[in-house]
Amino acid sequence: MAVISLTDINVTFKQKNREIVAVQNESITIEKGDIYGIVGYSGAGKSTLVRTINLLQRPTSGSVLVNGTEMTSLKPAQLRDERKKIGMIFQHFNLMSELTVFGNVAQPLKHAKMSKADKTKKVNDLLDLVGLADRAGNYPAQLSGGQKQRVAIARALANDPEILISDEATSALDPKTTNQILALLKKLNQELGLTIVLITHEMQAVKEAANKVAVMENGVIIERGSLLEIFTNPQKQLTKDFINTATNRDEALEKVTELLEEQPLADDEELLQINYVGADTAQPLLSTIYADYGVTTNLLYSNMEILTKTPVGLAIAIFKGTASQRATSKASFADHGVQIQELHVGGQH
Numbered sequence: 001m002a003v004i005s006l007t008d009i010n011v012t013f014k015q016k017n018r019e020i021v022a023v024q025n026e027s028i029t030i031e032k033g034d035i036y037g038i039v040g041y042s043g044a045g046k047s048t049l050v051r052t053i054n055l056l057q058r059p060t061s062g063s064v065l066v067n068g069t070e071m072t073s074l075k076p077a078q079l080r081d082e083r084k085k086i087g088m089i090f091q092h093f094n095l096m097s098e099l100t101v102f103g104n105v106a107q108p109l110k111h112a113k114m115s116k117a118d119k120t121k122k123v124n125d126l127l128d129l130v131g132l133a134d135r136a137g138n139y140p141a142q143l144s145g146g147q148k149q150r151v152a153i154a155r156a157l158a159n160d161p162e163i164l165i166s167d168e169a170t171s172a173l174d175p176k177t178t179n180q181i182l183a184l185l186k187k188l189n190q191e192l193g194l195t196i197v198l199i200t201h202e203m204q205a206v207k208e209a210a211n212k213v214a215v216m217e218n219g220v221i222i223e224r225g226s227l228l229e230i231f232t233n234p235q236k237q238l239t240k241d242f243i244n245t246a247t248n249r250d251e252a253l254e255k256v257t258e259l260l261e262e263q264p265l266a267d268d269e270e271l272l273q274i275n276y277v278g279a280d281t282a283q284p285l286l287s288t289i290y291a292d293y294g295v296t297t298n299l300l301y302s303n304m305e306i307l308t309k310t311p312v313g314l315a316i317a318i319f320k321g322t323a324s325q326r327a328t329s330k331a332s333f334a335d336h337g338v339q340i341q342e343l344h345v346g347g348q349h
């Protein structure tokens with residue numbers, strides 16, 4: 001079921017003597033229970049597009065349906081109510097420094113029609129959920145970045161939203177803390193059925209948490225699909241660039257290049273990148289390639305990730321043998337659905 005349907009969204013900012021088209025005629029549908037990653041470089045229009053969901057950014061034109069309600073036609077009081085169903089977290093947490101952790105999480109409940117005892121219970125339950133039950137009396141300044149983001153998450157959940165928008169929520173955190181926050185978001189997605197829109201410039205974060213991905217550039221979505229589709233069959237160069245960073249392929253290739261500068265390939269050797277989906281594809285082929293084709297392999301890099309329960313592998317290897325031996329072995333990989341491509345690095349032919 002579609003929880004969010006943005007259709008033909010345009011957002012134009014008028015400045016003194018020029019117009020900035022931040023989002024250009026873009027549409028996106030987000031289903032209940034999705035963790036939808038929106039990836040792109042700074043200025044691509046990610047925040048502007050996503051902020052139209054709760055009309056923090058009113059689109060210049062287009063339709064914003066949230067649970068079937070057209071947000072752009074609501075009266076202010078109705079909009080306030082609908083907005084409560086959409087929580088939001090940000091890169092810099094936006095906590096109130098003069099309030100305790102408890103006070104920050106209780107903030108959205110200030111005008112809620114609940115008894116004081118119920119509010120207290122609600123806040124304590126939320127702090128428990130995000131793993132901060134023992135920090136209720138602390139002030140934000142006494143917390144680490146990861147803990148501050150947990151407070152912000154608890155606060156965003158105070159009104160029991162169905163949707164959580166995360167705008168670069170892990171961008172100010174170190175990799176370990178980032179993974180802990182992403183794990184928390186996944187838990188909330190699974191346990192509460194929360195639909196999450198994850199805006200980020202890091203494909204790594206998307207890889208950890210999302211089930212769907214859209215890549216944005218210059219105000220438009222240039223590519224979209226399931227996490228697995230995007231990672232195993234990216235079409236656009238920008239998507240490939242993001243993925244190569246997220247799978248450490250770029251870093252591995254740099255090291256391989258250095259190695260080959262010292263030990264150049266021989267005439268009967270070639271450098272290959274091997275991409276495969278499913279654990280039972282490439283590894284058996286590599287292990288029998290000498291017996292089957294007389295080709296020896298030198299595995300320089302190998303990485304396997306589990307993306308939405310499916311193993312996705314990447315290897316960089318040198319194949320050594322006669323031209324025809326190498327060609328037959330490569331054809332056999334291709335026959336088994338393993339992608340294999342020759343790499344040219346640092347002046348190698």
Ligand SMILES: Nc1ncnc2c1ncn2[C@@H]1O[C@H](COP(=O)(O)OP(=O)(O)OP(=O)(O)O)[C@@H](O)[C@H]1O
Pocket residue numbers: 013020021022040041042043044045046047048049168
């Ligand atoms: N309120 C505004 N007034 C004028 N221009 C704006 C405004 N908000 C965003 N823009 C412009 O719209 C474009 C898209 O910005 P947006 O913040 O949506 O990109 P982004 O992909 O989210 O990047 P970032 O992560 O840096 O925020 C940029 O050129 C930005 O300068």
